Amino acid sequence: MKDSYELVPGVMQGLDAAVARIIAPNAGVMTGPGTNTYLVGTHELIVIDPGPDDESHLRAILAAATGPIRWILCTHTHMDHAPGAARLKQLSGATVAAMVAPRTDHDFQLSVDRVLADGDVIECRDVTVRAVHTPGHASNHLCYLLEQNRMLFTGDHIMQGSTVVIWPPDGNMRAYMESLRSLLKLDLAVLAPGHGHLIGHPRDELNRLIEHRLRREDKIRQAVLRSGTGLTIETLLSSAYDDVSRSLHEWAALSLQAHLDKLVADGELRLIAGRYRSSS
Ligand SMILES: [Zn+2]
Numbered sequence: 001m002k003d004s005y006e007l008v009p010g011v012m013q014g015l016d017a018a019v020a021r022i023i024a025p026n027a028g029v030m031t032g033p034g035t036n037t038y039l040v041g042t043h044e045l046i047v048i049d050p051g052p053d054d055e056s057h058l059r060a061i062l063a064a065a066t067g068p069i070r071w072i073l074c075t076h077t078h079m080d081h082a083p084g085a086a087r088l089k090q091l092s093g094a095t096v097a098a099m100v101a102p103r104t105d106h107d108f109q110l111s112v113d114r115v116l117a118d119g120d121v122i123e124c125r126d127v128t129v130r131a132v133h134t135p136g137h138a139s140n141h142l143c144y145l146l147e148q149n150r151m152l153f154t155g156d157h158i159m160q161g162s163t164v165v166i167w168p169p170d171g172n173m174r175a176y177m178e179s180l181r182s183l184l185k186l187d188l189a190v191l192a193p194g195h196g197h198l199i200g201h202p203r204d205e206l207n208r209l210i211e212h213r214l215r216r217e218d219k220i221r222q223a224v225l226r227s228g229t230g231l232t233i234e235t236l237l238s239s240a241y242d243d244v245s246r247s248l249h250e251w252a253a254l255s256l257q258a259h260l261d262k263l264v265a266d267g268e269l270r271l272i273a274g275r276y277r278s279s280s
Contacts, residue, residue, distance in 0.1 A: 016149050018042055018127055019192070022060050024051035026080055030251070032161050032195040035080045037061055038153055040146060044124040046071040047094070048144055048153045049194055050084030058088050069094040070124050073131075074110060075155025075194060076138040077101035082108045097122060099133075099140035102170045107138070116142060129153075134183070136176025137164050143183070150189035152202065158209065160196025165251050166258035173213070173258035174265060180210050213259075216240065220259050221268065230275030233257065 024035040035051040044067050051057055062069075069092040074082040077098065085096050097114040101107040116122075118133035128147040134157045135141055144153040156164055157179060166173050188202035199205050220240045224231055231239075233256060241252045260276055263269040269276050 016146075016151060018148065019146070019151065020064055021192075022057070022064055024054060024057045024080070024084075026052050026054070029248070030165070031080050032159065034195070036192070036194055036196075037084075038192060039064055039066075040129065040153075041067065041070075041124045041127040043067045043126055045069045046073060046122060046124055046127065046129055047088065048073045048129075049075055049081045049155060050088045052080055053083040053087050055087070058084055058091060061088065062091060065092075067125075068092070071122050072096045073116075073122065073129070073142075073144060074098035075143065075153065075157070076141040077107045077110045078138060078156065079106060079108055081155065081194060082110045085110055099142060102139050104170050106167070107170075118142075132183070132186070134179035135172065136179045137166060137171055139170050139172070139175070141179075145186065145188075150187055151192050152183070152186070152188050152190070153192045153194075155194040158191055158193050158199070158205065160191075160193045160199050162195070163212070163255075165254055167254045168258050168261055171254070171258055173255070173262040176258075177210060177213055177262075180206055180213075216255075217259050217263065220256070221263065224269060224276050225278055227277075230272065230277035232275055233260065236260070236276065 018041055020039040022037045023033055027034045037051050038048040040046040045065050047069055050072055072085045072088055072094045074085055089096050095113045097116050098112050099116055100112060101110050116131045120131045122129045130145045132143040132145055134143045137156045141157055143157055166176055184206050191199040191202050223236055223239045237249055237253055237256055244252050268279055270279050
């Protein structure tokens with residue numbers, strides 16, 4: 001894989017023999033350099049995550065295509081990944097496949113031609129992609145495994161350069177951690193995230209991410225245990241996320257809520273009159 005770890009704007013051909021990447025022009029706090037759209041295949045193409053409904057980006061996808069686009073897959077239906085699917089379908093005649101969007105205010109209500117489930121296979125002339133259900137960031141999140149080279153397109157389950165936000169109630173920390181662990185069972189060569197550049201050594205990265213979440217969970221647990229009388233979510237945010245820039249606390253608060261929901265579900269904490277306390 002040549003130039004695997006470079007991140008350049010515009011079209012990046014040859015991430016692998018059969019994979020190109022185009023970065024959507026939607027850079028930001030949550031999207032990093034922008035959403036990665038991947039083109040998979042040579043004679044017939046699968047597009048993974050068309051991104052926002054941005055005409056210039058969708059035209060760039062068509063221009064980069066080395067053959068007809070047969071499939072448009074979405075890893076999930078958040079606004080930076082899925083809205084371009086409808087227009088790209090119009091322009092290409094491709095079939096849209098994904099899991100159905102949950103009813104949240106941050107999901108695009110995508111019209112899906114083929115509803116996918118864990119293990120479903122999508123085939124083109126020279127490539128085969130398998131859907132891997134990875135709930136956590138979103139309940140309908142799928143990663144896609146390119147069978148030919150063991151590249152896993154991870155959407156927002158794993159990003160490069162930033163920590164994934166878990167946004168309850170559709171986002172679920174317990175499901176997220178289980179999904180990370182489930183990927184350890186797969187034979188993976190490289191991770192192709194929805195934001196940022198390719199990530200090598202997938203097992204190391206998965207273990208690092210699991211440890212990061214466990215450390216955060218323990219920091220929250222210890223803060224509650226020390227408090228005796230329990231802590232509000234506001235107090236917990238400043239103590240358990242003291243290493244995170246204040247400008248990101250609005251987002252950290254969502255993941256904190258997800259951690260707290262998990263600790264309550266695990267029976268470790270109880271929520272009484274707005275304060276989290278130890279169950280023991
Ligand atoms: Zn995203």
